[in-house]
Amino acid sequence: MAIVDKSTLLVLGPAAWILLAALLVLAAAVWRLALEGSPAQMLVAGLRALVQLAAVALVIAFLANRGAWAFAFVGLMFVVAVWTSGHRVAPSGRWWMAAVPLAAGVVPVAALMFAAGVLPFNALAIIAVVGQQIGGAMSTVTLGGRRVRDELAVRRGEVEAAVALGFQWPAARLMVGRPVAGEAVLPSIDQTRTAGLVTLPGAFVGMILGGATPLDAGLIQLLVLISLLLVNSTAAAATLWLACRGAWVREPA
Template identity: 70%
Template sequence: MDNSTLLNTGPVSWVLLAVLLALATMVWRAALGRRAREIVIAGLRALVQLAVVALLISRMAGHPELALGFVALMFTVAVWTSGHRVAPSGRWWLAGIPIIGGVLPTAALMFLSSVLPWNALAIIAVLGQQIGSAMASTTLTGRRVEDELIVRRGEVEAGVALGFLWSEARSMVAKPVAGEAVLPSIDQTRTSGLVTLPGTFVGLILGGASPLDAGLIQLLVLISLLLVNTSAAWVTMLLSTRGAWQHETADR
């Protein structure tokens, strides 16, 4: 195996990619009853996008301002993706609020403390991870809370009948389930080094960093993602309790 990579990247890897994608598609379609094209398109998009991103990143080294432009593109795609999962026929663009609400304060703290350098590759790597994590938390929290509010609508209406505001009544239903989206991040952090070896840590070790430095950097990444995810989940819940995602709830 080439010491510069974690996996062998010869011709057989392309064959394995096709096999893995085909098997994932079969399970998604046959066992879970979902549309096969979702998995296929996701895999093909990842191939094209990673190829383009690899080319762009190689051109951005030394140009932090270009990196910020690329981060803005990441944010836009994340808002579109998460928003259409939570509110496909509603105010999907509101997904930008929890995503930026999770990323902005966390990134600001890292910049102000000089932990995150003004370096193009560092900006793309760290902020890209944070945006992706906030996107996932927004999607999971939004879908979970919106579904819960539909199923338990009677409880919400009962709360209003007792004198609670609509937002307060929704909050009593939403709060117990809103944090579930953050559980994977918590579990990844608490089992880091025992169950999971995160990519940042492995990459740094392979790149020649000392185990202590690699561990500290990975810890900073994991803890920062906890702040990103909890903040995004909280803001998403607030939007749901105020009926902000759906057009038809304006009177409540």
């Protein structure tokens, strides 16, 4: 018999686990047959998510009343994000440079939220809000970094022509890279524009289920969405800045 939990929107039970396995196998099949990807990559991602979410749930429960330790956990999240984005953008280069755009996007916004008193010194709040910001910045750095990198490679002739006309290398790369760098921020803009129309964001639904008023839940979700706009825009700008200065790659001697 399925377990009905009033605190969730879905019916949990054995059917949920069977469905999870079926969805993962189907995703791996489509990834392999239609997109020629490695099915192992998809399967490992799903299994890792299972293990990691279980571990994170236990850690968050332990940190519930330990605000200072939450920063250590957020620091771990940041390191993993740097590793992930960095190896996507510069797998054989200076992948650790991903820390610059990630920090540029997350740190100022989180500091503003703390300074305004909106983000309390509470472990669950810190992990939830700053964790979302790190995740958003990570996706932006990955998408923006790869997009700018590929554009500079394809249009290298235009960059060299601009340098021949007297432009410095960073300025020449900027003319090519700037129009595409902002594409990494478009998903955040669309998510914000369509909030409440296309999807109901997770924080909003969670607050409603937790007993918050619709107005309070909407304000909290709006704070998260708007903060992500600033985080992701800043991360994309910093990613472009690094790419224009050749910071991601090791220049030949």
